[in-house]
Amino acid sequence: MTRYVAYRLLLAVPVLFGISLVVFSLIQMIPGDVVSVLLGMRTSPEAAASLRRMFGLDQPLPVQYARWAGAILRGDLGYSLRSGVPVSYLLASRLVVSAELGGLGVLLAMLLGIPLGVVAALKQNTTTDYAATSAALVGLSMPDFWLGTLLVLVFSIRLRLLPPTGYVPFGTDPVQNLKLMAMPAITLAGGSASYIMRMTRSVVLEVLSKDYVRTARAKGLPERVVVYAHAFRNALVPLLAVVGQQLGYLMGGVVVVEAIFAVPGIGRTALESIYNRDYPVVMGVVLLIATSYVLINLVVDLLSAAVDVRIREQIVSPGR
Amino acid sequence: MNSDSPPRSGSQQAVSMGTDVALRPERSLTALAFSRLVKNRLAVVGLTVLCLVIIASAMAPLLTPYAPTSMDTSSRFQPPSREHLMGTDQFGRDIFTRIIYAGRVSLTVGIVSVGVAGTLGTIIGLTSAYYGGWWDLVVSRLMDVLFAFPPVLLAIAIMAALGQNTTNVMIAIGIVNTPIFARLIRATGMGISGRLFVEAAHALGASSRRIILKHIFPNCLPPLIVQITVAFAWAVIAEAALSFLGLGTRPPTPSWGLILDEGRNVMEYAPWQPVAAGVAVMVTVFSLNVLGDGLRDALDPESTR
Numbered sequence: 001m002t003r004y005v006a007y008r009l010l011l012a013v014p015v016l017f018g019i020s021l022v023v024f025s026l027i028q029m030i031p032g033d034v035v036s037v038l039l040g041m042r043t044s045p046e047a048a049a050s051l052r053r054m055f056g057l058d059q060p061l062p063v064q065y066a067r068w069a070g071a072i073l074r075g076d077l078g079y080s081l082r083s084g085v086p087v088s089y090l091l092a093s094r095l096v097v098s099a100e101l102g103g104l105g106v107l108l109a110m111l112l113g114i115p116l117g118v119v120a121a122l123k124q125n126t127t128t129d130y131a132a133t134s135a136a137l138v139g140l141s142m143p144d145f146w147l148g149t150l151l152v153l154v155f156s157i158r159l160r161l162l163p164p165t166g167y168v169p170f171g172t173d174p175v176q177n178l179k180l181m182a183m184p185a186i187t188l189a190g191g192s193a194s195y196i197m198r199m200t201r202s203v204v205l206e207v208l209s210k211d212y213v214r215t216a217r218a219k220g221l222p223e224r225v226v227v228y229a230h231a232f233r234n235a236l237v238p239l240l241a242v243v244g245q246q247l248g249y250l251m252g253g254v255v256v257v258e259a260i261f262a263v264p265g266i267g268r269t270a271l272e273s274i275y276n277r278d279y280p281v282v283m284g285v286v287l288l289i290a291t292s293y294v295l296i297n298l299v300v301d302l303l304s305a306a307v308d309v310r311i312r313e314q315i316v317s318p319g320r
Numbered sequence: 321m322n323s324d325s326p327p328r329s330g331s332q333q334a335v336s337m338g339t340d341v342a343l344r345p346e347r348s349l350t351a352l353a354f355s356r357l358v359k360n361r362l363a364v365v366g367l368t369v370l371c372l373v374i375i376a377s378a379m380a381p382l383l384t385p386y387a388p389t390s391m392d393t394s395s396r397f398q399p400p401s402r403e404h405l406m407g408t409d410q411f412g413r414d415i416f417t418r419i420i421y422a423g424r425v426s427l428t429v430g431i432v433s434v435g436v437a438g439t440l441g442t443i444i445g446l447t448s449a450y451y452g453g454w455w456d457l458v459v460s461r462l463m464d465v466l467f468a469f470p471p472v473l474l475a476i477a478i479m480a481a482l483g484q485n486t487t488n489v490m491i492a493i494g495i496v497n498t499p500i501f502a503r504l505i506r507a508t509g510m511g512i513s514g515r516l517f518v519e520a521a522h523a524l525g526a527s528s529r530r531i532i533l534k535h536i537f538p539n540c541l542p543p544l545i546v547q548i549t550v551a552f553a554w555a556v557i558a559e560a561a562l563s564f565l566g567l568g569t570r571p572p573t574p575s576w577g578l579i580l581d582e583g584r585n586v587m588e589y590a591p592w593q594p595v596a597a598g599v600a601v602m603v604t605v606f607s608l609n610v611l612g613d614g615l616r617d618a619l620d621p622e623s624t625r
Contacts, residue, residue, distance in 0.1 A: 018465030029481040137613075141606035143557045145564045145577070146598035149584055153595075157588050252470030256561055260584075271565060274480045286477045290469045 004305050012298050019290045020072065023283050024065050030279055037081055037277050072287070078280035082273075087284040091266055095288070097167060098254050098265030104181055105188035105250050105257075110243060112193040117200025118232065124205060132197065139194030144253050148187035148260040155183060165262035184261040188253050192246040199242045203235040210234075237308045244300030248293050353542075356618035363614020369607035377423030386414040388421035389572040397590045407592040409582060415593055418574040419600050425486060425575045426604065430555040433493035438548055440494075441501020446532050446540070448502070449509030459502065466499040475558055479567045489568045493558050497551045504547055508540045542619035549612035553605045560601050576601045 035051045052058050056067055071078070077087035120132040156164035162183055170177040207213065208231050216226045255267035262268070266285050273281035305311045357363055376383060392412035400407045406415040448459040466474070478492035512518065513536060521531050556576075562568030563577030571578060576597045583593030 015464050015468050019468050026477055026481040141602050141609050143601055145561055149594050153587055248470040252472030282480050289473055294468050
C-alpha cells in the first residue's frame with residue numbers, strides 16, 4: 001500500500017504542475033494586463049512602465065512564471081485588485097461556505113443515487129425500475145440553474161416555505177443555516193444523484209450476473225447477504241470512482257448554484273471578480289478548485305486501493 | 321465481435337457478432353444499428369423532438385410575426401395567450417419568438433464547438449493511439465491536466481480570460497470537450513491498433529495514413545457518434561449556463577440562459593418567462609440524452625436486441 005501511495009503522489013505532481021501552467025497561460029490571455037486594469041486606459045506610459053517593472057511584468061515569461069509559481073508554493077496567491085486583501089485570505093474565509101455546500105451536495109447525491117440505483121437493479125424491468133430510471137433521465141437533462149430557479153419559484157415564491165437567498169453560518173444559527181442551504185444543496189445534488197443512480201444500477205446489475213453471486217445464491221444464502229455482502233461490496237470500487245468524478249462536476253456547479261442563491265462562497269467570489277476584472281482572485285479560485293479536485297481524486301484512488309487489493313497489486317506488479 | 325476479424329465488410333462482421341445477427345448475414349452493420357434504433361421508442365421520440373427543435377430554429381422567421389429584439393412597452397408582462405403563445409417579457413418582447421431564435425444560438429454553439437472538439441479530439445486520439453511514443457506521452461499528460469479542471473469551471477475561466485461573446489463560448493466549450501474526445505478515441509484506437517487486421521495491413525505495406533483512416537477510424541465511429549450526442553447536450557447546457565451567469569451571449573441577442581436569467585428577476589409576476597426558457601433547455605437536452613442512450617444500445621456489437 002505504501003508503494004501505491006507513493007506512486008499516486010508522484011503521478012499527481014506533473015498534473016499539479018500542468019494546472020499551474022494552464023492557469024498562468026489563462027492570465028496571459030487576458031486582454032491588457034494587471035497594470036492596465038489598475039490604472040485604466042488613460043494613464044501615462046511612464047507610470048504604466050514603472051508599475052510593470054514593480055510587478056516584474058517586464059521580465060520574460062519563464063521568469064514571470066517561476067516567480068508566480070514560487071509565490072503560489074508559499075501560499076501567496078497575490079492581492080485582490082479591488083480590495084487589496086490577500087487572495088489566499090479572501091478565499092480561506094469563503095472556502096468554508098463552499099465546502100459546506102459541496103459536502104451537503106455530495107451527501108445528498110450519494111444518499112439519493114446509490115439506494116435508488118441498487119433498488120432499480122434489484123427490481124430490473126419492473127415499474128420501480130422504470131420510474132427510477134425515468135426520474136434519473138429527467139434529472140440528468142435538468143441543468144442546475146433551471147432546477148434552482150424552479151425550486152425558488154415553488155418553495156419560496158409560491159409556498160413561502162424556504163428563504164430564496166442568503167447565508168447564515170452554521171455556528172450562528174444551525175436551523176436557519178440548514179434552511180438556507182436546503183435548496184442550494186438539492187440543486188447541486190440533482191444532476192449528480194441522477195448520474196450516480198444510473199451508474200449504480202448498471203454496476204450492480206453487472207455484479208449480480210457474476211458467477212460468485214450465482215454461487216452464493218446456490219449455497220442458499222439469504223438474498224440480503226447476497227446483495228450486501230457479495231454484490232454491493234464488489235460494486236463499491238467502481239462507485240467510488242463515479243463519486244470522485246462527480247465531485248469535479250459539483251465543484252464546477254458550486255459557481256452556478258452560489259450565484260442563484262447568493263451564497264457567499266468561492267464560486268460567487270469568482271463570478272463577482274470576473275465582473276470586476278479582479279483577475280488574481282478569479283485565477284486563485286480556479287487554481288484552488290482544480291488543485292482540490294486533483295487531491296480529492298487522489299484520496300478516492302487511495303480509498304479504492306484500500307478496498308480492492310487488485311488495484312494496488314497492478315501497480316506493484318504491472319506484469320501480472 | 322471476433323477481435324481479429326477485418327472490420328471492412330458489414331455482412332462478415334454481422335455474421336461473427338451474435339446468434340440472432342447470424343440469421344441475417346446480409347444486413348450491414350449500419351442497417352442493423354438503424355433497425356435497432358428505430359425499435360427504441362424513447363430514442364425515436366428524442367430524435368423527433370430534436371428534429372422539431374432544429375426545424376423551429378431554422379424556420380424561426382416563418383413561425384412568428386415578431387422580431388426577437390423588438391420591444392413593445394405597451395404589452396409588458398403579458399401572460400400566455402393566442403397572440404403571445406409564451407407571454408411577453410419586461411420589454412414587451414414575445415417570449416416564444418425569443419425562445420425559437422435562441423435555439424439558433426444554442427444549436428450553432430453546439431454544432432461548432434462539438435464539431436471542432438470532435439475533429440481535434442479524434443485527430444489527437446487516433447495519432448496518439450497509433451504512433452504512441454513521446455507524442456502519446458505528451459498528449460496523455462496534457463489530457464490529464466485538462467481533466468483536472470471541473471468542466472464548467474474551465475469554461476468559466478476561459479471566458480474570463482477571452483471576454484464575453486458567443487464566439488468565445490464556442491471556443492471555451494470546444495476546449496473543454498476536446499480532451500474528452502481525444503481520450504475516448506485514444507482508448508478505442510489503442511484496442512484496435514493491436515488487432516490482427518491492422519498488422520495484416522502493415523504487412524501488406526499500407527501507409528500509416530491509410531491504416532489510420534481506413535482501418536482504425538471506422539472502428540472508432542460507434543463510440544464517437546454516442547459521444548457527439550453527449551457532448552452536444554453538454555454544450556447546450558454550458559452555453560445556457562454561461563449566458564445565465566452573464567458570461568456568454570450578450571443581450572439583446574436571445575439565448576435560453578439569458579432569457580432564464582432575465583426571467584428570474586421577475587419570477588413573482590411573470591413565471592412563464594423562466595419556465596419557457598428552462599423547458600426549452602430541458603427538452604433539447606433530454607432528447608439528446610435519450611438519443612445518445614438509444615445510439616449506445618444500437619451501436620453496441622454485444623447487443624442482441
